[in-house]
Amino acid sequence: MQLSETVEWGLHACLALAMLPDGARIPARALAEYHGIKPSYFSKAMQKLVAAGIVQSTEGRSGGLAMGKPAEDVSLLQIVMALEDHQVLFRCTEIRQKGPCAAASRHYRAPCNIARVMRKAEAEWRRVLAETSLAELRQSATAEPVPGVNEATQTWLAETGAVRGT
């Protein structure tokens, strides 16, 4: 039942993108290297975020990735769902309607009670993720920075010339 590891990648990548200056873009390859991730598979995760409109991709020689919308409008739920193909955690296959003692399907209008509780729990999970925006994470990251990381990042970006755009 584990979430895909791409979820972790995507969340950190989006946070990094949200911390760049407005309009700036960075190649997927550099973004992967920055996080110590193999770039090949990482790009697949980014593709899903691009398809969802969360991230914007620019092709061409000085292309790269950038936020597709303001960080305030991106919730963690959007990112997770995009990366997990909008799947649900618990899938009810209506096994109550199977087996030798099941009634005709028209008698099962009320939803399965087990599925109902599972969905309720899932809704709470989603609620927390929906309530947290990327902007809040960015706020925390800038308010309580890890010593040295921001400076090292600026240096690294300048040295590698990874950031393009405004």
Add this chain to the structure above:
Amino acid sequence: MQLSETVEWGLHACLALAMLPDGARIPARALAEYHGIKPSYFSKAMQKLVAAGIVQSTEGRSGGLAMGKPAEDVSLLQIVMALEDHQVLFRCTEIRQKGPCAAASRHYRAPCNIARVMRKAEAEWRRVLAETSLAELRQSATAEPVPGVNEATQTWLAETGAVRGT
């Protein structure tokens, strides 16, 4: 990220066990057939519940499965966790500590903010599941029965002689 299908099986199976008379037991094979499930893999799920103490198994010729503790003391969370090997949904691999700009690990005493939100959401999910007991599900099932199913079940149990014990 889907939960295993065995979770659905286990939940329905536990509910069925909880609706049997006190002390009664039923073979895993019959319980699988009742739900229209292939018995071979179903037994693997039951093994996990037995190991967790939720279900009790009796060997021998007239053996079978029974509840291991009162339905009031069994939450849905216990069942789900037992079947999913107590895994967590989101696994933080601390990628913030990787890459060329990471600081020394002693500077990362505060937990990762992304992981914190994910864990908070997961805690809410667990909370709902922990708040619901098997006894509540049994209550709903007896209060709003699907027409004919209970009768058919009694008949089927009598015909097949699947129920043993007091």
Add this chain to the structure above:
DNA sequence: GGATTCATACTCGGATATTCTATGTCCGAGTGCTGAGGG
């Protein structure tokens, strides 16, 4: 000097392997029933 053109380097995106987990199957060890045999 300035505009144009063209080769180029670099980007994303999808087609293609490989590994790992979930699912499915099977058979052996163990245990309580049951019926025969003896007292």
Add this chain to the structure above:
DNA sequence: CCCTCAGCACTCGGACATAGAATATCCGAGTATGAATCC
């Protein structure tokens, strides 16, 4: 008639295949760049 005992049918539990998803890799299509060329 009642007790003993051995055979047996049936149970669970774990070892062994298979299917599907997640992970990892590679190469091709497309585009902005920038140098070379011409006016």
